[in-house]
Structures are given as C-alpha cells and as structure tokens.
Amino acid sequence: MSEITSANQQDDAGVPRGRIARGRRLVVDILRAETDRTLAQRTAVIAFFIRASSAAIALVSQILLARWLGSHEYGVFAFAFVTLVIVGGLLPMGFPTAGQRFIAEYAEAGQSGLLRGFLDGSRLLMVAIGTTVSLLGALGLWxxxxxxxxxxxxxxxxxxxxxxxYALMEVQDGIARNYSWIDLALALPYLVRPLxxxxIVGGTMLAAGSADAITGAYxxxxxxxxxGVLQTLLLELRLRRRVPKVARVYAWKPWVITSLPIxxxxxxxxxxTNTDVLVLSIYESPDKIGxxxxxxKTLALISFVPFAVTAASAHKYAEYGATGDRAKLEAFVRDTVNWTFWPALAATLAMLAAGKPLLWLFGPEFVDGYPLLFILVLGLMARAMVGPVDRVMNMLGQQNVCALIYAVAFALNLVLNFTLIPLFGLAGAAWAxxxxxxxxxILLFFGARARLGLHVFILNGKR
Known part of the structure; x- marks a missing residue:
C-alpha cells in the first residue's frame, strides 16, 4: 500500500506530485528559461517587477511632486508631461514595434547586414526626427x-x-526587448528617470524653499x-557582442511601409489614452486636471501588466508567424491573454481597495478623484480581456486593420470627451x-478573429 501511495505521489523524475510540486517545477522552468514559453514568462515576470517597482517609485514621485508643487502647479506640470508623452511617443513613427518584427526576421534568415543597418539606422533617424520636431515646435510656439x-x-x-x-529611448526600448534585455529596456526609463x-525637484525645494512646474520641466x-545617453552606451556594448560586424544594409522602403500603419x-x-487630459485643459482649471x-497615475499598476506581457511576447508572435508554426502561435496567444487578464484583475481589486488612502497622500483635495477610479477601471479591464491583441495583429501583418480600429476608437473618444466633459467634468473624461x-x-477581438482566425479573449475555452 505504501508503495502504491509513493508511486501516486511521485512522477517519473521522483518529484512529488501536487500543487506545491507543480509550482516548484514551474518556478524552476521559468528561472532556467529553456523553452520559448518559459523565456517569455521569465521576461514578462522581470518586466512586471520592474514596472511594478517603477509604479511604486512613480507613485511616490507623483505624491511628492503634488505636495511640493501644489495642486495648481502640479496640474500645469501634468499637462506639460502628458504633451511630452504624446509627442515623444509619436516621434518613433512605429519603428520600435516594427523593429521587433524585422530584427526577428533578419536574425532568423541570417541577414546580418540588414540587421545591423536597421539597428543603427533606426536610432540615427530617431535623433534626427526628434531634433527637427524640437526646432519646429519652438518656432510654432513662438x-x-x-x-x-x-x-x-x-x-x-x-x-x-x-x-x-526621448525618441531615441523609444526605439532602443524595442531593440532591447527583441533580445530579451528587459532590464536595459525598462530599468533606466522607469526606475532611474523618476528618481x-x-x-532635482527635491534639491530645488531644499535650496530655494519652493518649486513649480518650471522646476519639474527642467x-x-x-x-x-x-x-538616454547611458542607455545608448550600454545597448551598444551588448550589440557589439551579439550582432556580427558586417557592412550595414539599409532597406528604408520596406521599413517605412511597414512602420507607417503601426x-x-x-x-x-x-x-x-491621453486626450482626456488635453481636453480637460480647455474646460477645467489646473487644480482639477491635477x-x-x-x-x-494611481491606476498605473494595472496598465503595467499588459505592458510587461507585451514586452516579453511581441517578437515571439513575429517569430512564429515567420516560421509558420500555427500551433505554437495559438497556444502562445492563449498564454499571453491569461498572463494579462488575471494579474490585471488582481491589481484592479487591490487598487480600488487602496485608492482613497493613496489619493489622500497626494493631498486632501485629491481624494475627490476616488470615484473616478471605478469608471476608469472598466476600460482597463476590457482591454485586459483581449490581452496584447494589437501586438498580435501588428506582428502578423494586420497593422492596417489595427490602425483603422484605433482610428475609430480615437474618433469616438474625442467626440465623447467634448460631449461629456462640459456636462460631467472629470467624470465625463473618465467615461469617455x-x-x-x-x-x-470589441473591435480588436473581431478583427483578430476575422483576419487571423485567432480567438483572442480570456473566455477561450481552450487550455
């Protein structure tokens, strides 16, 4: 009897069965990262912990900034920062995401010249675009x-x-992710930058006794x-060890044609995701914007979950698409949807429970924003239910359809913001x-099913 019991409790390798044993094996597999799936899991875990840590740092930094600047100056700083995020995020012209596709394809095909050309050319292009837009922007403001x-x-x-x-770091983020250098992609912008x-702002407070939105901008x-400079130096050192030193080959036409829809x-x-703040600046005071x-910002942890999964998985979609391995692609898509939704759900519940005391830390007046959390999480959870479906479509050649869907969603958002904010103020922005x-x-789900035959939804029925 004891022999039968022993046999039932152990697998062929002598590892005890049960949830604890399976959990141990899962952790060991993820740490070893011997398969694409476990490598993606490890990368996603690292990305999540970096972003979770940065969420804590960002939350503390925003609380300190709100306390130091006051709600009015904090609102001005928030407007300027959101403008930077929008403009800086648009400058790379889709090259960071397209790079995850091209780098995987060139590495798989052994096309080192094109690989080196893209790695160097895309970064030089970003600096040139960023400089040009800076000068034109200054002229426009003048x-x-x-x-x-x-x-x-x-x-x-x-x-x-x-x-x-900013533009340079965006494209280098995509390059580093493709090589699973998630520390290099995320640590500097999300951990070091807010510190x-x-x-700087804290030092100004100590030295001068006050700070304002201008201090934050400096x-x-x-x-x-x-x-940005430090990330460039570190990335170049790693690339020299990884990419062969060959003559660069530039294929600007296919790069641009692929990147533009993305x-x-x-x-x-x-x-x-940022129009609400810009439209609010038309109708509301900086205090309300703050x-x-x-x-x-209090809900930022929830968005870090899909970010982490996307950081670990986008280039694998491209790889499976290039090799034509449909079974691996479908299984990996199901995995990434699950990796996105369940942690996002847990994070949502935690943030709703702790939302009011967290907002109080910004200042007593910021507690007025607590009801907004319950509205904002509805959209975040809807996105989590379909996982990184937009990256799936972009990596598998459906970037045009994805662009159309986002255009429709943006147009709807713009109309809703201008309709609801005058009527309901901050709540109107959240609902929009x-x-x-x-x-x-909803549109992304049906788009992926119609164009790729993929069921990208948390209630898939397959495991």
Whole structure:
C-alpha cells in the first residue's frame, strides 16, 4: 500500500506530485528559461517587477511632486508631461514595434547586414526626427504662443529639449526587448528617470524653499538626457557582442511601409489614452486636471501588466508567424491573454481597495478623484480581456486593420470627451476614455478573429 501511495505521489523524475510540486517545477522552468514559453514568462515576470517597482517609485514621485508643487502647479506640470508623452511617443513613427518584427526576421534568415543597418539606422533617424520636431515646435510656439495659456507656455518650450533623447529611448526600448534585455529596456526609463526627477525637484525645494512646474520641466530635461545617453552606451556594448560586424544594409522602403500603419496604430492609441487630459485643459482649471491626473497615475499598476506581457511576447508572435508554426502561435496567444487578464484583475481589486488612502497622500483635495477610479477601471479591464491583441495583429501583418480600429476608437473618444466633459467634468473624461477602450477591445477581438482566425479573449475555452 505504501508503495502504491509513493508511486501516486511521485512522477517519473521522483518529484512529488501536487500543487506545491507543480509550482516548484514551474518556478524552476521559468528561472532556467529553456523553452520559448518559459523565456517569455521569465521576461514578462522581470518586466512586471520592474514596472511594478517603477509604479511604486512613480507613485511616490507623483505624491511628492503634488505636495511640493501644489495642486495648481502640479496640474500645469501634468499637462506639460502628458504633451511630452504624446509627442515623444509619436516621434518613433512605429519603428520600435516594427523593429521587433524585422530584427526577428533578419536574425532568423541570417541577414546580418540588414540587421545591423536597421539597428543603427533606426536610432540615427530617431535623433534626427526628434531634433527637427524640437526646432519646429519652438518656432510654432513662438509664432502662435498667444493662443496658449501663458502658464503652460514655458513648460512646453522646455519639454521640446527632451524630444531627441526621448525618441531615441523609444526605439532602443524595442531593440532591447527583441533580445530579451528587459532590464536595459525598462530599468533606466522607469526606475532611474523618476528618481532623478525627484532628486532635482527635491534639491530645488531644499535650496530655494519652493518649486513649480518650471522646476519639474527642467528635471525632465536632466532625467531624460542622462538616461538616454547611458542607455545608448550600454545597448551598444551588448550589440557589439551579439550582432556580427558586417557592412550595414539599409532597406528604408520596406521599413517605412511597414512602420507607417503601426505608427498610425500607436498614434491613435497614444491620443486615445491621453486626450482626456488635453481636453480637460480647455474646460477645467489646473487644480482639477491635477486631481484627474492623480487618479490616472494611481491606476498605473494595472496598465503595467499588459505592458510587461507585451514586452516579453511581441517578437515571439513575429517569430512564429515567420516560421509558420500555427500551433505554437495559438497556444502562445492563449498564454499571453491569461498572463494579462488575471494579474490585471488582481491589481484592479487591490487598487480600488487602496485608492482613497493613496489619493489622500497626494493631498486632501485629491481624494475627490476616488470615484473616478471605478469608471476608469472598466476600460482597463476590457482591454485586459483581449490581452496584447494589437501586438498580435501588428506582428502578423494586420497593422492596417489595427490602425483603422484605433482610428475609430480615437474618433469616438474625442467626440465623447467634448460631449461629456462640459456636462460631467472629470467624470465625463473618465467615461469617455473607458467607453472608447471598451469599443476598441470589441473591435480588436473581431478583427483578430476575422483576419487571423485567432480567438483572442480570456473566455477561450481552450487550455
């Protein structure tokens, strides 16, 4: 009897059965990362912990900034920062995402010249675009600055200085992810950068006794340029050991043709998720914008889950698509949807439970933003239910369809913002964003099913 029991409790390798044993084996497999699936899991776990750590740092930094600057100056800083995120996120023109596709294809085919050409050419292009847009932006502010509220004008001038380094880091993020160098992709922008901002603004507070949105803008310049230069040096050292030293071959036409639809996708998504703050600046005071922005930043941990999964998986979709391995592709898509939804659900419940005390840390007036959390999470959970479906479509040649879907979602979001904000204020902005994200998620689900035959939804029925 004891022999039978022993046999039932152990597998062929002598490892005890049961949940604890399976859990141990899963952890060991992820740490070893001997298969594509476990490598992706390990990368996703690392990415999540980096972003979770950065969420804590970012939350503390935003709390300190709100306390140091006050709700009015914090609202001005939030407007300038969101403008930087939108413009800086659009500058790479889809090259970071397209790079995850091209790098995988060139490495698989042994086309080292094209690989080296893309790695170097895309980075030089980003610096050139960032510099050009900075100069044109400064000219535009000089010519049409009278149309902008003067309290926003100088911070907008200052963030233009950040654009070349910001664009460079965006494309280097995509390159580093493709080689599973998730530490290099995320640590500097999401861990080091906010610490530098805190140090600069905090140092100003100690030295001068006060700080404002202009101080925050100068801190952004220092943090972005320092981390951008350091990331470039570290990435180049790793690439030299990984990529053969061959003559560069540039294929600008296919790169641009592939990148432009992805650029449209990412442009519409960037606008979709940030239009609320920009439209609020038309109807509401900086104090109200600060309260809304604090609510959005409080929910940041939820969005880090899909970010982490995407960081680990996008290039694998491209790889499986290039090799034609349909079974691995479908299984991997199911995995990534599950990796996205369940942790996002847990994070959502935790943030709703802790939302009010977290907002209080920004300042007593910021607690007014607590009801907004319950509205905003509806859109975030709708997106989590379909996982990184947009990256699946982009990596598998359906970037045009994805761009169209995002265009529709952005248009809906814009209409809803201009309709609901005058009627309901901050709640109107939250509803506009959530309803647009829900519509986008539904369209992406049907788009992936119709064009790729993939069932990208948490209730798949297959395991």
């Amino acid at each position: 010519l049409f600055g009278d149309l902008i509220d003067r309290q926003y004008l100088l911070p907008l001038y200052l963030i233009l200085v950040c654009l070349p380094a 530098i901002i805190i140090a 801190a952004l310049i220092g943090a972005i340029w320092f981390t 650029f449209l996708v990412e442009s519409f998504y960037m606008l979709l 309260i809304y922005y604090a609510a959005v 964003t959530s309803l647009a994200l829900i519509a986008e998620s």
